[in-house]
Amino acid sequence: MKVLCPHCSSPSIIRSSEQVTRLAREAKLICQNPDCGHTFKVMIEAYLTISQPRCPHPDVELPEAPLTAGEGVQASQRREAT
Numbered sequence: 375m376k377v378l379c380p381h382c383s384s385p386s387i388i389r390s391s392e393q394v395t396r397l398a399r400e401a402k403l404i405c406q407n408p409d410c411g412h413t414f415k416v417m418i419e420a421y422l423t424i425s426q427p428r429c430p431h432p433d434v435e436l437p438e439a440p441l442t443a444g445e446g447v448q449a450s451q452r453r454e455a456t
């Protein structure tokens with residue numbers, strides 16, 4: 375995953391990260407531009423389901439992403455196959 379520095383738009387690298395909740399992870403990044411040197415934090419959060427899990431966790435409820443026209447056909451074919 376590529377994260378750009380919000381100030382100078384240079385690539386940044388992850389220095390450390392920790393799981394905050396089952397759905398969210400916080401990462402500390404440093405800008406690779408030596409003239410900038412900005413360090414900052416980002417959150418990575420699960421917020422939509424694209425395809426259903428085979429081993430769902432009872433505490434996790436994520437809304438389903440709306441299907442595009444092509445995905446709708448594939449999803450209905452998968453449902454019919456099971």
Ligand SMILES: [Zn+2]
Pocket residue numbers: 379380381382383384405406407410411412
């Ligand atoms: Zn920067």
